[in-house]
Amino acid sequence: MKPLSPASTLAALCLSLAACAQLPLAGDPAAIRSLADARRILGDPALRWSNPDGGEQLAFPQGPMGYRTWMVHTAADGRVLSMENVMSMAHFARILPGMSQDEVLRILGPSYPGWTVYYKARDELVWEWRYCDVWAEPARFDVLFDGRSATVRSTMSQPERLSQPWGRGDRREWCSP
Template sequence: MKRLLAWLCAMLSALGITACDYFNLRELKPGVSTATEVRERFGPPRMEWKNEDGSVTWEYTRQPEGIECFMITIGPDDILRQIDQVLNEQNFARVVNGMSGDEVRRLLGKPARSQFFQLKHETVWEWKVSHGVGTASEPEFFTVSFNTEGRVVGSGRYTQYRR
């Protein structure tokens, strides 16, 4: 039964349906779970980064409609080291002017959207970070602006109010 639930959750998460994340995260144990178990539960990663210590970090974003991005680190021994939900205030504060797009992607994962503003000569990436609070919820977004050289020139937040 557990194997069926894991398979179903992996398939749904591949389609962007994240209700199973809660169950998947409870089942995975750092220091115990294997890379194979992570892939069984979350599917293939959106992006993979090799780290200096021989470990690898896999990106599992829930953008554009979800509000999480999990960075899952697997040690060189193929054992799960840690799971981080990276769309949080601490990581938003780490985005500073001069960073490259690759550095921002490594920190926050793939953005929900990217748009170029011709008059400002800037590209803006945005991540959905909240569905809002209460019954009349309006989603909130974190944004990062890049100049034409692909370097951060600012960041911010906005709420998408419904009419």
């Protein structure tokens, strides 16, 4: 297999960045009007739930290194009723002690499996999501589940740079529009 030339590598990088830039803004009905549009633009949903009215709720995570999970709500005929990025403090605040794992999934969508950790000594399962915090910094949100009951024990979040030695790693440009 022949390696890519520097020009080809640069072109591929530009195309992939342009594709990311083309993701619609939350709630933009002009960009995504139907389930078919959502699948064409965002790909296949990671999770989907059927609603009693015949509509669906679909989760489209843009991770692991992305900062968005699009939650799309559709009517029975496939029209998009709403679409929003659920990687926000408003959605994180809805996660309360005692909630089930399914309830968390319906609010935030799936966490990245590679960041799921079980701590045997605490009998605790931790799910983690990446997001841009209110200061436009990459951050992580964790939900800690009791291992026995599989319900939320607590939550926490912190900017990614705090996990770097001496607070290095300011990546605010990654969260800029």
